Amino acid sequence: MLNGCAYILTVDVGNTFIRFGLFAEDSAAAQECPLATCEITTPSSITADEARMRLAQVMAALAADAGMPGALVPAAAVLSCVVPALERPWKVALSRTCTGRVLTVGPGLKTGMPVHYDDPAEIGPDRIADAVAARAVYGSPCIVIDLGTTTNIEVIDACGTFVGGVIAPGLALGARSLSAAAARLPQVEPSAPTHVIGRNTREAMRSGVVLGEVARIDGLIDMIWADCGYTTPVILVGQDAETIAALMAHAVTVDQTLALRGLLELYTANTRR
Secondary structure: OEOOEOEEEEEEEOOOEEEEEEEEOOOOHHHOOOOEEEEEEOOOOOOHHHHHHHHHHHHHHHHHHOOOOOOOOOOEEEEEEOOHHHHHHHHHHHHHHOOOOEEEOOOOOOOOOOEOOOOHHHOOHHHHHHHHHHHHHHOOOEEEEEEOOEEEEEEEOOOOOEEEEEEEEOHHHHHHHHHHHOOOOOOOOOOOOOOOOOOOHHHHHHHHHHHHHHHHHHHHHHHHHHHHOOOOOEEEEEOOHHHHHHHOOOOOEEOOOHHHHHHHHHHHHHHOO
């Protein structure tokens, strides 16, 4: 608690990055933007003590960015982790840092959203956070496209039900797989090409990786709309979202704090009296 206000920390542990969001406890759930955000690289392994030390640095950065002098200790936290080996260290670190509850997104946590999926336990916590926030902020129906190690597309139908989605290799993964599978191909950064036809190997690879991803996403949107029988708003989040959005044929909304606000929405749903 600082200046008489309690704060909630949301933590989204992805395969490539870990994102943190700081919210006032009286925030209006997913409608409210975080007071501050922070992003660090996801380590391949970490101990609970190391996670706690990183967390202390993150809290100091969040407090500074939010214009709060002094030490900031969150009252509670909610954790989403797609890397099983990292879930326990971060959960322990958060429990030792927060003065109150630490919730972990997974089976048993209330989402407040109907789910039509063969096995709901298979749905990654990041997908749940995206879907919950999109439904709360943008209404139903809608589509969320999350760009990262994988490209995840979540579909919320006109009744507000999570009905499934699409999982495909992500942009950076596609670039790495080209150079890993073909000895003569170099590693390229997946930045926006200046033209479609590459005039050297790197340009050709960049065009194939980036524009190929754009074409796939545009095409999948059309196929999902055809499957649903209606069009929907499309929300784009994650790595290189702004770059991809600028190249797409479809109009999309880029919302980089969607998952963090979804975690806050889940916290609110599970602690409301």
